[in-house]
Structure formats: C-alpha cells, structure tokens
Amino acid sequence: MTTAGVLKFLGAGLVILAGALGGGSAAAALEKRLSVLEELRAALERLRSQIEYHSAPLAAALDAAAKPCSGESKELLLCVAENLRSGDGAPAGEAWSRALDLVGSGSHLNVPDIAALRLLGPALGASDRKDQARHLESMIGNLGVHIREARDRSAKYALLYRQMGVLCGALVALLLT
C-alpha cells in the first residue's frame, strides 16, 4: 500500500472514531442525566428524613443529604447550603435558585428538569416539618416522572446514538475517500 493509501486509511479510521465518540458522548449525556436525576431523588429523600425526623436546620440538612452524592447533585446541594450560610437573610428560595443557575446551567440536566427543581425553592425551610415533608414528597414524585422519561429516552436513544455515531463516521469516511 502506498503512503497516500495508508494516510487515507488512517484518516478514514479517525473520522469513524470521531463519529463513534460523538455518538458515544451523546449517549453518555442521556445516561448521565438519568443518574443525576436518580441521585437527586435519593438526596431529596435524605433531606426529607433530615428535616422530618432530625429537625435539622436547612443548611446542615443539605450537607447531610449531599454526603453520599457525587458530581453535579452534590455540587448543587452544597452550593445551596453555602448560599444559605453566606446569605444576609435572603430567603431560601433565592439560595436554591442561585445554585440552580450556577450548577444547573453546566449540568446534564435539561431545561424542564431545572424548571421542575426550581419549584421547590420557595417552599424550602419556610414551614413546619409536616409541610416540608409534603413539599419534598411532591418534588420526589415529580422527579420520578422526569426519571421515567429520562430512562425511556436513554433506553430508546443511547444505543441508537452510539450506532449512528459509528455509521455517520463511516459514511463521511466513505464520501471523503
């Protein structure tokens, strides 16, 4: 094989690899969204327990709820706790909203996920334990809907994106060669 042929072969391989990576990354984003939502739901369940049974102040409850988490969900909860501690008496909803703006925008969550999470803010810390548990229960249920949608989407499209990535890469490589 000539040098030009080798280069063409290598180039085509790189294009296919790039396509596969693109497809893989799109599929991973779907799976990551699902895992962030699931982790957030578990964290809100811990937050409910901290509030309902331990009567923990909100910042401490958020710290405790964030402990077993990792990545974006941990970052979000710790950011709210930090906003609460450094706030000058601003309502908890403001701290929650600012954290969502900061962490949510660069996360794997989509706009409807963030909009749904935003609804919890004004209720946080503003009522008794029974009412807090009710609000958190409602948000956990709401997240469940988003999780089901994310799971369906991931099951439907993750494999498709991966295969499409490879096939698109191969198609481009064929067209170029």
Place this chain on the structure above:
Amino acid sequence: MAETLSRYEDGDLLRLSEIRVRSGLPCTLLIGACEVPAGNGVPYVVSTEDVDRMFNLISANSVHAFEEELRNGYITVKGGHRIGMAGKTILEAGRVRTIKHIRSFNIRVTRDCPGAAGPVIAHLIENSRPQSSLIVGPPGSGKTTMLREISRLLSNGLPEYGVSPQNVGIADERSEIAGCYQGVPQNDVGPRTDVLDGCPKAEGMMMLIRAMTPGVIITDEIGTADDAQACVEASCAGVCVVASAHGAGKTDLMNRPSLKRLVSPGTFGRIVFLSCRRGPGTVDEICDGRGGTLVSGPLGGAL
C-alpha cells in the same frame, strides 16, 4: 441595624437588655432603664424587608427546626439570647400551630451576672446542704438570672458554706436558664450541670431524676398543678429543688391554688421574694418554708 448598634459605646452595650424591632416603626433599645431610639441622630425606621430578612436570619431559613419555639412565640439564638416574636398566629384544633407574617421582635440580651445570687445564697444553705427554694417575683425582677447563678454556684460547690460540688439538673422548658442553642448551653450554668432543653417542666424533672441522678433540680416559672406536683415528688425523692414562680409577694403566692400547696406542706425550705424596687434582683424578703420571715430586705438589686 448592626451598623447602628456598632456606633454605641461598649459601656452602653454592656447595659443593653432589649432591642425592640417593629415593622414600620423606629427600632428602640433598652439601655439600663432608659429606652432610646436606635440610629445616629435620626431614628432607624424598620422596613418590612428588614423584618423578613431578620426572621430568615434568626430561623436560619429553617422554620421546621424551630416549630416548638415558634408555638411558644420565641426562638433562642446562638449566645443564649431569646428573641420574642409577634404576628399572625395559625391555630390547629384550638392550639397555636405557628406564627406567620411576623412583624415584631423583642431581642432579650442574655449575659452572665456573677454575684446576682450573692445576697441570698448564704440563706439557702442549712447544715452544709442547699435547701429547696422557691424564688418569687414579678416579670423582669431577675428570677431567671438568679436561678442561673444558683446553678453555677452549686455546680461549682461552695466551700465557704461547706457545700460540696453538686450534680445539677436543669429542666429548661423555655431555654431561658441555660439558653441552649442546638443543645449546647450558651450561659455558664456550671461544670456539673445537665440541661434538659425544651422539655415540659413536670416531665423534665421526672426524667432528670430517673436518668441523671441530680442532687439539685432547677426549673423556671412553675405555675400549673402538674409543675407543683412534680416539685413535691422531686422533694420527696430527696432532691433539692430550686424553682421560680411569678408573683408580686406572699399574697399573690397564696392566691394561686397550684402554688399555695407548695408552701403549706413545706416542700420548699426557703422562699425568696424579689422585686424591682432597687432594680432587677432586689431581694424583698427571705422566708422559711411555711412563710415565716427569716430576712427582711431590701437587699442587693440591679443584679
């Protein structure tokens, strides 16, 4: 508001006992016996936003963590200071569930007053043993401050009167004596003192006796028949009880059926009557358990 307070001299701040914050009205400070408007020349008028932010800071954005306190109309904050609140009460089955739309605060500044029990402590000891004592006085006469000081003294021991250090249990229903914040006493109540914070007095006294074997039990503002019964039972269990009650003198005390029975069978070995005649902490009279005068005042005063 914090900036306004920082302009006051240390001497004034040491005598500061209350800060009144009311939405739409000037903030006022009670320094010594004088009420002065807060502000640098111009009185500081409190806005609705100030009040809302203040509530968020006081409650640490956690109304759920202060449910019981809000039902009673106050929150104890770090430092043991008690902040009373007024607004719209929400009722549930005829009982206050919480307060919403809070528009007034009364910040009661707490500080240790070493020596507050000086005029009375010698009279509360007999044969090197502290006597069960009832401290009676009108609101603001220094009953709680005296209880706190008695707790500290008995917990440390009083070698000059032959009293060894005592295990003290405080049933602090309103978080006023020890001023607990998240379970930690913010006031010095002595090194051998256990505090049951936020627990109903009668139940708390029994819990302390069962669990902590105290030599002395201290509690504030007894008023109901259950409280009185718990005092009798604690006394019968061989525990020295030091308690306070509202009242302006012997007549007031004898007119309250629940407290009257505490005097007649001699549950308390001493009854101390306080007033504000010479400022908070003025001792008008110290009686024995049956109401006979031991010491006539006025003694001490202004803590």
